[in-house]
Amino acid sequence: MSTHDYAHLLPPTYKTTIAGWLTEDTPSFDYGGFVVGESQKTATLYCKSAGVLAGVPFFLEVFRQLGCEVEFHYKEGEYLDPAGGKIKAATVRGPARQLLLGERVALNTLSRCSGIASASRSLVLLAREAGYKGIIAGTRKTTPGFRLVEKYGMLVGGADAHRYDLSAMVMLKDNHVWATGSITDAVKAARKVAGFSVKIEVECQSEAEADEAIEAGADVVMLDNFDGEGLRVAASSIKQRWAGKGKSVLLECSGGLTKDNVKSFVCDEIDIISTSSIHQGTKHVDFSLKIDH
Numbered sequence: 001m002s003t004h005d006y007a008h009l010l011p012p013t014y015k016t017t018i019a020g021w022l023t024e025d026t027p028s029f030d031y032g033g034f035v036v037g038e039s040q041k042t043a044t045l046y047c048k049s050a051g052v053l054a055g056v057p058f059f060l061e062v063f064r065q066l067g068c069e070v071e072f073h074y075k076e077g078e079y080l081d082p083a084g085g086k087i088k089a090a091t092v093r094g095p096a097r098q099l100l101l102g103e104r105v106a107l108n109t110l111s112r113c114s115g116i117a118s119a120s121r122s123l124v125l126l127a128r129e130a131g132y133k134g135i136i137a138g139t140r141k142t143t144p145g146f147r148l149v150e151k152y153g154m155l156v157g158g159a160d161a162h163r164y165d166l167s168a169m170v171m172l173k174d175n176h177v178w179a180t181g182s183i184t185d186a187v188k189a190a191r192k193v194a195g196f197s198v199k200i201e202v203e204c205q206s207e208a209e210a211d212e213a214i215e216a217g218a219d220v221v222m223l224d225n226f227d228g229e230g231l232r233v234a235a236s237s238i239k240q241r242w243a244g245k246g247k248s249v250l251l252e253c254s255g256g257l258t259k260d261n262v263k264s265f266v267c268d269e270i271d272i273i274s275t276s277s278i279h280q281g282t283k284h285v286d287f288s289l290k291i292d293h
Contacts, residue, residue: 113150116150134271235253
């Protein structure tokens with residue numbers, strides 16, 4: 001596990017985002033808060049299902065904004081396994097009303113982020129066991145308004161976050177090519193405005209399309225929706241054909257990859273395996289927050 005603190009990646013705006021979540025959850029009267037009042041209480045964060053702990057900075061910031069103190073008993077990135085019971089993952093102290101104001105926002109974020117980190121780590125380990133030495137990456141199929149948390153979870157789980165948004169790199173998919181007229185025209189137009197500092201990736205359905213993309217100057221070629229054997233044949237052929245021709249390109253595969261079939265896609269010629277299975281429809285890690293009594 002990295003010794004770096006992933007929280008240092010977060011932009012200052014994440015605090016404003018969290019303030020917005022709290023506003024959304026209590027847009028007017030806090031009836032439950034009226035009931036419990038301001039008495040000082042201690043609450044325990046329990047982990048009740050196995051998974052990677054991720055999303056700690058978001059959890060901390062929720063309660064910081066509400067004037068509460070949080071002490072985590074495990075480090076972010078650790079794998080927690082309650083083995084059918086529950087683990088005391090953190091202690092939260094503050095006014096009862098504030099603890100309950102932050103409870104659901106903090107739990108939802110932590111549970112979702114931990115679920116993505118767990119799925120990411122699982123897929124990476126499966127690929128490594130199969131001998132894959134390349135990059136396992138997520139995709140941009142993230143939830144609007146929640147992308148930061150989901151991409152963060154991928155990183156904590158050991159996966160590459162891939163491009164963060166449309167501005168992070170150029171991804172020319174079939175619709176871009178059809179709208180432009182050709183892969184060559186699309187790549188040339190993109191390079192004109194993206195300059196030298198932004199990578200250009202092209203989604204390709206065949207070796208011929210891959211060759212055209214490489215010739216046009218693409219930095220990354222995505223072999224989309226190839227089956228395992230077809231992928232290995234195509235990737236090997238492309239790499240051999242362009243070896244020594246002064247074209248440095250990465251090959252990526254994507255489309256339908258899951259933990260159940262990722263081993264069939266592993267081959268030395270593929271530099272990047274990308275999948276949405278590590279963040280779409282992933283199971284949450286079960287956390288609960290209970291006031292001590």
